[in-house]
Amino acid sequence: xxxxxxxxxxxxxxxxxxxxxxxxxxxxxxxxxxxxxxxxxxxxxxxxxxxxxxxxxxxxxxxxxxxxxxxxxxxxxxxxxxxxxxxxxxxxxxxxxxxxxxxxxxxxxxxxxxxxxxxxxxxxxxxxxxxxxxxxxxxxxxxxxxxxxxxxxxxxxxxxxxxxxxxxxxxxxxxxxxxxxxxxxxxxxxxxxxxxxxxxxxxxxxxxxxxxxx
Amino acid sequence: xxxxxxxxxxxxxxxxxxxxxxxxxxxxxxxxxxxxxxxxxxxxxxxxxxxxxxxxxxxxxxxxxxxxxxxxxxxxxxxxxxxxxxxxxxxxxxxxxxxxxxxxxxxxxxxxxxxxxxxxxxxxxxxxxxxxxxxxxxxxxxxxxxxxxxxxxxxxxxxxxxxxxxxxxxxxxxxxxxxxxxxxxxxxxxxxxxxxxxxxxxxxxxxxxxxxxx
DNA sequence: ACCTGAACACCGTTCAAGT
DNA sequence: ACCTGAACACCGTTCAAGT
Numbered sequence: 001x002x003x004x005x006x007x008x009x010x011x012x013x014x015x016x017x018x019x020x021x022x023x024x025x026x027x028x029x030x031x032x033x034x035x036x037x038x039x040x041x042x043x044x045x046x047x048x049x050x051x052x053x054x055x056x057x058x059x060x061x062x063x064x065x066x067x068x069x070x071x072x073x074x075x076x077x078x079x080x081x082x083x084x085x086x087x088x089x090x091x092x093x094x095x096x097x098x099x100x101x102x103x104x105x106x107x108x109x110x111x112x113x114x115x116x117x118x119x120x121x122x123x124x125x126x127x128x129x130x131x132x133x134x135x136x137x138x139x140x141x142x143x144x145x146x147x148x149x150x151x152x153x154x155x156x157x158x159x160x161x162x163x164x165x166x167x168x169x170x171x172x173x174x175x176x177x178x179x180x181x182x183x184x185x186x187x188x189x190x191x192x193x194x195x196x197x198x199x200x201x202x203x204x205x206x207x208x209x210x211x212x213x214x
Numbered sequence: 215x216x217x218x219x220x221x222x223x224x225x226x227x228x229x230x231x232x233x234x235x236x237x238x239x240x241x242x243x244x245x246x247x248x249x250x251x252x253x254x255x256x257x258x259x260x261x262x263x264x265x266x267x268x269x270x271x272x273x274x275x276x277x278x279x280x281x282x283x284x285x286x287x288x289x290x291x292x293x294x295x296x297x298x299x300x301x302x303x304x305x306x307x308x309x310x311x312x313x314x315x316x317x318x319x320x321x322x323x324x325x326x327x328x329x330x331x332x333x334x335x336x337x338x339x340x341x342x343x344x345x346x347x348x349x350x351x352x353x354x355x356x357x358x359x360x361x362x363x364x365x366x367x368x369x370x371x372x373x374x375x376x377x378x379x380x381x382x383x384x385x386x387x388x389x390x391x392x393x394x395x396x397x398x399x400x401x402x403x404x405x406x407x408x409x410x411x412x413x414x415x416x417x418x419x420x421x422x423x424x425x426x427x428x
Numbered sequence: 429a430c431c432t433g434a435a436c437a438c439c440g441t442t443c444a445a446g447t
Numbered sequence: 448a449c450c451t452g453a454a455c456a457c458c459g460t461t462c463a464a465g466t
Binding site for chain 1: 342347354357385389395401402405427
């Protein structure tokens with residue numbers, strides 16, 4: 001987070017601008033991200049050093065900075081990747097198995113990350129995103145897409161009379177998302193990251209929350 | 215987070231052991247914590263430097279380390295203080311106004327911290343607690359006390375037939391806590407920290423979740 | 429074009445020396 | 448007993464020099 005004299009300028013040329021071969025660039029970014037994920041998982045975002053990431057990726061510090069502008073830039077790329085993966089699976093489950101199993105699948109996808117030890121990393125990403133809008137903005141775009149899928153699936157479930165039709169689908173999607181994130185973070189804090197137990201907690205909540213009103 | 219040769223020993227004498235006047239010690243800790251809160255609020259836990267905290271507290275680095283073992287130790291003390299404050303208010307509200315207003319009061323107490331810009335700090339505390347059990351352990355003790363209050367208030371509300379009697383009070387308290395934390399963090403991520411809107415979202419959720427079953 | 433790694437400007441923490 | 452602040456062992460990032 002320390003920086004040289006150039007920081008704070010608005011139109012710095014990004015390193016990516018001077019890259020020629022996009023295939024090599026993609027390969028290097030992949031290589032650096034995999035190394036960073038391994039290091040962050042072992043030691044956390046702030047504890048892992050760039051030297052460690054360079055060693056793990058088998059690349060020099062100077063080379064790394066051709067492909068990522070900063071340590072925070074690496075975490076942003078990892079977070080983006082983390083998010084965009086499970087949307088298709090959710091959509092298929094929502095159509096084939098109903099809304100509750102689909103929501104539980106999305107929740108399990110998230111809880112699994114805590115089970116493999118990424119809990120602190122996820123909290124770090126929240127902290128960085130809350131502090132720095134440059135990190136939050138791309139994550140919000142991905143988030144918005146997932147929320148839209150939730151909303152559509154909830155509306156379809158209402159049309160099928162699977163859940164309460166008086167519920168506002170947008171509000172419900174937001175609250176379901178918040179509950180998944182809250183449950184995951186909280187259980188990690190309490191040192192119980194068993195994903196089955198977390199899904200059971202979420203399912204009990206979702207069934208109550210979405211059920212038909214008297 | 216870097217350290218000298220002595221780290222890793224199990225029975226290092228804590229700085230506090232060599233302190234004589236407990237009143238001076240308490241004053242110094244207060245002075246350092248207030249300075250740290252101001253610095254963390256401005257720049258975040260990892261961005262704020264010990265030099266800044268020392269300057270804000272008007273104390274030298276060496277003096278600071280007589281009263282706190284590390285930067286992480288300061289955050290732990292702040293987090294403990296953050297938590298233990300609103301339990302009494304919750305209990306009184308639960309008896310006088312019913313369970314829903316009491317839960318909303320507890321939620322508002324939490325959401326207010328995001329509104330004054332402590333969101334990233336709270337996420338930092340989550341991350342540090344998930345990563346380091348030495349930080350998590352004292353926080354879990356405080357957390358457990360608050361959860362117990364929730365459970366007792368929920369049971370009393372069930373006895374009054376205010377909410378669904380088939381609900382397991384322990385499970386419900388855990389899920390309500392997770393929802394409060396999730397809503398707070400998520401709204402900060404989405405850049406909407408208006409506490410009224412957050413409380414409204416929580417209230418809509420809590421009323422549905424706790425209501426009598428058909 | 430792409431890479432290396434020493435160098436730079438920091439950081440958290442310690443400890444000899446003061447009062 | 449309590450404090451100071453230079454010194455220590457790092458850190459993230461840059462940039463002259465190589466291929």
